Amino acid sequence: MTPFAYHLARDPADALAALTAPGGNIPLGAASFLAGGTNILDLMKENVARPMRLVDLNQLALARIEETPAGGLLLGALARNADTAYHPLVRSRYPLLSAAILAGASPQIRNMASNGGNLLQRTRCYYFYDTGTPCNKRSPGSGCTALGGLTRLHAILGASEHCIATHPSDMCVALAALEAVVHLRSARGERQLAFADFHRLPGDTPQHDNTMAADELITHIELPPARHAAHSAYLKLRDRASYSFALVSVAAALALDEGGRIASARLALGGVAHKPWRQPEAEAVLQGKPAEPAHFAAAAAVLLAGARGEGVNDFKIPMARRAIVRALEVAAAGTPGPACREEER
Amino acid sequence: MNERIHDLQTPVADAGTGFVRVGMPVSRVDGRAKVTGEARYAAEHPAHDLAYGVVVGSTIARGRIAGFRLREALAVPGVVEIITHENRPRMRSFDLFYKDMTAPAGAPFRPLYDGEIHFSGQPVALVVAETFEAARYAASLVAVDYLPQQHETNLMSQLARSHKPKPLKAGFSPPPDERGDAEAALLAAAVRIEAEYYSGVEHHNPLELFASTVIRGEDGHLTIYDKTQSSQNSRWYVSRVFGLGKDKVTVRNPYVGGAFGSGLRPQYQLPLAVMAALQLRRSVRVVLTRQQMFSLGHRPETLQRIRLGADRDGRLRAIVHEAVAETSCYEDYVEVVVNWSGQLYACDNVKLIYRLVALDQSSPMDMRAPGAAHGVHALEVAMDELAWALRLDPLELRLRNYAEQDQMKGLPFSSKALRDCYERGARRFGWARRPLAPRSMREGSELVGWGMATGTWDAMQMFARAGAVLHADGRLVVSSAATDIGTGTYTAMCTLAADALGLRLEQVMFQLGDSNLPVAPIEGGSSHVATVGSAVAGVCAKLQKRLFRMARRLHNSPFAKARFDEVEFAGGGLRLRRQPSVAMSVEEVMAAAGEAAIEEKYLMLPKVLKQKKYLRATHSAVFCEVKVDEAFGTVRVTRVVSAVAAGRIISAKTARSQVSGAVVWGISQALHEETHADHRLGRFMNHNLAEYHVTVNADVRDIDVIFVDEDDRVVSAIGAKGVGEIGIVGVAAAVCNAIFHATGRRVRSTPMTPEKVMAPGGDVSVSAAL
Ligand SMILES: Cc1cc2nc3c(=O)[nH]c(=O)nc-3n(C[C@H](O)[C@H](O)[C@H](O)COP(=O)(O)OP(=O)(O)OC[C@H]3O[C@@H](n4cnc5c(N)ncnc54)[C@H](O)[C@@H]3O)c2cc1C
Ligand code: SF4
Numbered sequence A: 001m002t003p004f005a006y007h008l009a010r011d012p013a014d015a016l017a018a019l020t021a022p023g024g025n026i027p028l029g030a031a032s033f034l035a036g037g038t039n040i041l042d043l044m045k046e047n048v049a050r051p052m053r054l055v056d057l058n059q060l061a062l063a064r065i066e067e068t069p070a071g072g073l074l075l076g077a078l079a080r081n082a083d084t085a086y087h088p089l090v091r092s093r094y095p096l097l098s099a100a101i102l103a104g105a106s107p108q109i110r111n112m113a114s115n116g117g118n119l120l121q122r123t124r125c126y127y128f129y130d131t132g133t134p135c136n137k138r139s140p141g142s143g144c145t146a147l148g149g150l151t152r153l154h155a156i157l158g159a160s161e162h163c164i165a166t167h168p169s170d171m172c173v174a175l176a177a178l179e180a181v182v183h184l185r186s187a188r189g190e191r192q193l194a195f196a197d198f199h200r201l202p203g204d205t206p207q208h209d210n211t212m213a214a215d216e217l218i219t220h221i222e223l224p225p226a227r228h229a230a231h232s233a234y235l236k237l238r239d240r241a242s243y244s245f246a247l248v249s250v251a252a253a254l255a256l257d258e259g260g261r262i263a264s265a266r267l268a269l270g271g272v273a274h275k276p277w278r279q280p281e282a283e284a285v286l287q288g289k290p291a292e293p294a295h296f297a298a299a300a301a302v303l304l305a306g307a308r309g310e311g312v313n314d315f316k317i318p319m320a321r322r323a324i325v326r327a328l329e330v331a332a333a334g335t336p337g338p339a340c341r342e343e344e345r
Numbered sequence B: 001m002n003e004r005i006h007d008l009q010t011p012v013a014d015a016g017t018g019f020v021r022v023g024m025p026v027s028r029v030d031g032r033a034k035v036t037g038e039a040r041y042a043a044e045h046p047a048h049d050l051a052y053g054v055v056v057g058s059t060i061a062r063g064r065i066a067g068f069r070l071r072e073a074l075a076v077p078g079v080v081e082i083i084t085h086e087n088r089p090r091m092r093s094f095d096l097f098y099k100d101m102t103a104p105a106g107a108p109f110r111p112l113y114d115g116e117i118h119f120s121g122q123p124v125a126l127v128v129a130e131t132f133e134a135a136r137y138a139a140s141l142v143a144v145d146y147l148p149q150q151h152e153t154n155l156m157s158q159l160a161r162s163h164k165p166k167p168l169k170a171g172f173s174p175p176p177d178e179r180g181d182a183e184a185a186l187l188a189a190a191v192r193i194e195a196e197y198y199s200g201v202e203h204h205n206p207l208e209l210f211a212s213t214v215i216r217g218e219d220g221h222l223t224i225y226d227k228t229q230s231s232q233n234s235r236w237y238v239s240r241v242f243g244l245g246k247d248k249v250t251v252r253n254p255y256v257g258g259a260f261g262s263g264l265r266p267q268y269q270l271p272l273a274v275m276a277a278l279q280l281r282r283s284v285r286v287v288l289t290r291q292q293m294f295s296l297g298h299r300p301e302t303l304q305r306i307r308l309g310a311d312r313d314g315r316l317r318a319i320v321h322e323a324v325a326e327t328s329c330y331e332d333y334v335e336v337v338v339n340w341s342g343q344l345y346a347c348d349n350v351k352l353i354y355r356l357v358a359l360d361q362s363s364p365m366d367m368r369a370p371g372a373a374h375g376v377h378a379l380e381v382a383m384d385e386l387a388w389a390l391r392l393d394p395l396e397l398r399l400r401n402y403a404e405q406d407q408m409k410g411l412p413f414s415s416k417a418l419r420d421c422y423e424r425g426a427r428r429f430g431w432a433r434r435p436l437a438p439r440s441m442r443e444g445s446e447l448v449g450w451g452m453a454t455g456t457w458d459a460m461q462m463f464a465r466a467g468a469v470l471h472a473d474g475r476l477v478v479s480s481a482a483t484d485i486g487t488g489t490y491t492a493m494c495t496l497a498a499d500a501l502g503l504r505l506e507q508v509m510f511q512l513g514d515s516n517l518p519v520a521p522i523e524g525g526s527s528h529v530a531t532v533g534s535a536v537a538g539v540c541a542k543l544q545k546r547l548f549r550m551a552r553r554l555h556n557s558p559f560a561k562a563r564f565d566e567v568e569f570a571g572g573g574l575r576l577r578r579q580p581s582v583a584m585s586v587e588e589v590m591a592a593a594g595e596a597a598i599e600e601k602y603l604m605l606p607k608v609l610k611q612k613k614y615l616r617a618t619h620s621a622v623f624c625e626v627k628v629d630e631a632f633g634t635v636r637v638t639r640v641v642s643a644v645a646a647g648r649i650i651s652a653k654t655a656r657s658q659v660s661g662a663v664v665w666g667i668s669q670a671l672h673e674e675t676h677a678d679h680r681l682g683r684f685m686n687h688n689l690a691e692y693h694v695t696v697n698a699d700v701r702d703i704d705v706i707f708v709d710e711d712d713r714v715v716s717a718i719g720a721k722g723v724g725e726i727g728i729v730g731v732a733a734a735v736c737n738a739i740f741h742a743t744g745r746r747v748r749s750t751p752m753t754p755e756k757v758m759a760p761g762g763d764v765s766v767s768a769a770l
Helices: A012-018 A038-045 A081-085 A088-093 A097-102 A107-112 A117-121 A170-177 A278-284 A293-303 A316-333 B033-035 B132-141 B182-188 B231-242 B269-280 B373-387 B395-398 B416-427 B488-502 B528-553 B586-593 B653-672 B730-745
Strands: A005-008 A031-034 A055-056 A065-067 A073-076 A181-186 A190-194 A216-222 A231-239 A247-254 A261-272 B051-057 B061-068 B079-083 B124-130 B143-148 B189-197 B209-214 B222-226 B248-252 B284-287 B302-310 B317-326 B352-361 B441-442 B446-458 B466-471 B476-479 B508-510 B568-569 B573-576 B582-587 B598-603 B615-627 B632-645 B702-707
Touching: A012 A181, A012 A216, A031 A038, A065 A088, A073 A088, A081 A088, A081 A097, A081 A107, A081 A117, A088 A097, A088 B079, A088 B182, A088 B582, A097 A170, A097 A247, A117 A170, A117 A216, A117 B231, A170 A247, A170 A261, A216 B222, A231 B079, A261 A278, A261 A293, A261 A316, A278 A293, A293 A316, B061 B632, B079 B132, B079 B284, B124 B132, B124 B269, B124 B730, B132 B702, B143 B231, B182 B302, B182 B317, B189 B284, B189 B373, B189 B615, B209 B269, B209 B653, B231 B248, B248 B528, B248 B730, B302 B373, B317 B373, B373 B395, B373 B446, B373 B653, B373 B730, B395 B416, B395 B446, B395 B476, B416 B615, B416 B632, B416 B702, B446 B730, B466 B528, B466 B586, B476 B488, B476 B598, B528 B568, B528 B573, B528 B586, B528 B598, B573 B586, B582 B586, B615 B730, B632 B653, B653 B702, B653 B730
Parallel strands: A005 A055, A031 A055, B051 B284, B222 B248, B317 B352, B476 B508, B632 B702
Antiparallel strands: A065 A073, A073 A216, A181 A190, A181 A216, A231 A247, A247 A261, B051 B124, B061 B143, B079 B124, B189 B302, B209 B222, B209 B284, B302 B317, B441 B446, B446 B615, B466 B476, B466 B598, B568 B573, B573 B582, B615 B632
16 A cells, blocks of 8 residues: 545535645545545555545535425435435335345445445455456556456446446446436536436547546536335345345336326346446336236337447346346336345444 | 463363353353454564565566565665575475475475576565564555566366376375276266356455564574464474474464464465574564465365266266366375265266366365365265256155265274254254256345255365363363464363363463474364363373362362262263262362372374274255346345254354364355466465455355264264364355256356356346346
8 A cells, every 4th residue: 555645624625635745746536535535545555546535425415315395305425335225215206226236236235335435335346356467447558457357347338449348336326227317526626427427438548538628526416306216126136145246136116197007117137237228218108007027028128229249248148137127127016125125234 | 291381371160160061052261362362363462673574576487586676675774684585594405304294295396596587476585673663664666676587377278287186285185996887887877967066266364464483582492373273384394494403392372363274384484484583683573465465375276077967867977077176386285185085875886087187387285175165065066966857756766875883894883863853953944945947046136046956075084182281279281282263262162171070161271372382283174172172181080180180189089989980070070970069169178188180191093993994074054045146146145054964063152163064165256256266477466355256244144053963982082073164165056056946057166256247238138027
């Protein structure tokens, strides 16, 4: 681990100033925020991240979860994943988000992990974590060792010849399906980013996971008014029953009209691309249709159009196709009860 | 040395625990120390003026070190020294000096000896600093220039260059010669099956990281707290490698946070820490990182091929079992993979072949039930394949081929209650209700399957010494340089001693984990209780006799006319069996005899001549239920019953924990564990516990352990065999067989991850009855 300075930020302005101050002696990008620390500290221990300074966000008053005037919900960036998942308003209005969070990591990690940090967690590509191997995401231009190597966890959609990594978050898959909005703040002011525009595909700059600027702070994640609470499902397929990242995951949400037809559909995939994978065309396939497997399969085909495996991970394509159908089926039958009981915290 | 060594912090049972008997479920005497954090592990012993060493590992798999660029690292404040092969202290030059007590044939790896690279992750430098943080930072700045050479780490591409292993390893026997004519019998058999079984690399990953704290005394004496399964093995190694007198080195391991075989050999942090202590003339600690734990040995990747031939009624006519495993380029690591197939079932025609491929990797290492965990797995999956080919119940097939005696020499078993294991396990599981055909049971979107397998392991005994001191206040200190890697050695030995002398458990202290204590073997091979336990029983028997003699000689002794066999030790002292009111406490006898303490020593030598007349083994029958969602290949193991015959059970609670823990590991072997190498780099890549998957709580449901009665006085004087390994053998096979029964698909490669289990193509109904 590289020696680093530590600053406990008082408020957002202080946190932002601390990215370069005092006296601007730290170049932009050389400091990192510290939230739950469940990712950044691991990366530092393995020398993947070497910030000169850690700016601790844990004192910021950004841990609240509150209703918006529009009828949505505002999740503080510093609210813990566990507190978010078990929040009564999240559970009742956005059970999809609750289920997705609880499908991730372990109770201990969820108790520490923050919502902002979850969006910014880095890929789990083995090579990214091993400084003994070249990796374009870790050191741009050095090459992608995963290509032709161990690619079981890697992307089947949207990859490039420079990087085939996946975004590992579960929470983000639900946020993508729920069309969340990310609130950002910097010295230049505040702005909002639609979730679909937040994460990005690797292209030839895989070092950038998202479209945030280096001098920005996530303050909140906004959920628009809920429409799909009664018919949603998060299905995560993984190597063991807990504490492992998704091979494939699906966030499915439906709103059914009185005749049982699909009034609105949302569908996002995790574990398959550099960002949560969503295609409005796939959802359009379902619009106005009865909630039946044949239509689910048609939507799956559109969502997975262009999917390509690396050999070892080819299985993800049929797995994803089946998972989409299953998740839509479960959602259509009605949101399942909580996956995890409160006592398990 | 039998007196109490205070620094060892030997645990004692809680006051009020009271009298115990062998076979009772006794809570761990070391439990409180462990859960409160009082127990100190190798990296936790404080020392004055301690320096910290951090290891730098090679990034290439084969080649030479061309040079180091150390300026930046040396400039880090607090850095004391960077030790490499260029400036290390003197080490011995003959291979022989590097051979620890369990070394296989070959030239053991010598850390920092020269510039040759033998495997990726090999230590190439040790950065020593005043603080751990400085050492770690400087280690990240060490730049190494390599002259790489072409490496080869892929077993599957190198099968053609396999060789016959050199068999020189303690406890290893090469496959016996062919029995009968297996190929001919196979051709003539009415029913045949043939299949290949692959098992990937696994790493031990005990929770405690490998660590050594070398504390240098003013006189230069080294007291080393080491993570090892034998303090005496580590002392032997250090003395020989550095040419130090045995009296100059003490190794201690009073608490070990798991090892599973990884501590059978000294690991490289030990010589590195000693090197630094010698060079710098101060105390040094070296702790490996979790990532570096993947540069130690591993369970070797193995490919097996099994061919079975049988009569229509299921009687085995031929068994051919071949295995090819990997080893390093410098040692022939060997384990017993195929021999079990000549032992477990009655069959006249058996051919067994075991070969190795040398690869540019670190030497593999014994891991719980080495060889058997995957060797018996392959056999037991093959038996299941045969059962289905015959449309015969898999348990019935095993019973029809039950081996009543040793197949090679016609020797009897010293004891073999496997039939009882089958019967009681099957009854508890409800096996009789199993439909024969696969895909017969379904629950919602899941297929349900039931599978079973047999397990077996050797029942071994080594030699050991024990010493005991009984104090006037009734405290008993029993000593032997044994080890407790979490298995329950402390508890089992205290139980044996307390039972022997009729003392309360809290009066007894069993002192282990110091190389100066009486000789004990390495804790491994499931032999520790049978070995050290028999030594403890032996020394306690001597104390019994001595106490009895002392009591009888007393003026007006109530035992004046008694014979030894007329007294028993219970209730805190001795008493007449027929008239228990005639009794004296240990304290009374000691006081009356005017003794402050009495001491006895005992050397336990196995009764080799007698033992050789028997085949000695433990057995088990494992039954398992799985639920499989075949659309995705996800498997849940919902129920396991493991019935074990392992001699007399000394400590029921810790023994049960051994077996249920082993079942968990069996599930892990079946479904989760594998270290993936990138062969282009010659490097293991999922080297952390997020990506190296072990079974977690959510994967484990009901585990039911049954101990079937056995009492084997051939294996040991106390009737015990051993339970460390047997619990894992057969579990993965039972899971595999249950998956077949659920889905009709045979997965011949472990771990059976979702992509291997999931139904191929578009033939699967995803919306299986929700
Ligand atoms: C073993 C393991 C298993 C896991 N399994 C899963 C899983 O199955 N599914 C899953 O979804 N996740 C999983 N996780 C990941 C976990 O969810 C993330 O590590 C966690 O959400 C990160 O949040 P944090 O608050 O700890 O972030 P930190 O580690 O504190 O920070 C992460 C990054 O975000 C930046 N950051 C944090 N907050 C802000 C902010 N407000 N504004 C700007 N930048 C910020 C930091 O600078 C840093 O770069 C796992 C993690 C581990 C260690
Ligand atoms: S896939 Fe991306 S993260 Fe992985 S090695 Fe290639 S560039 Fe690095």
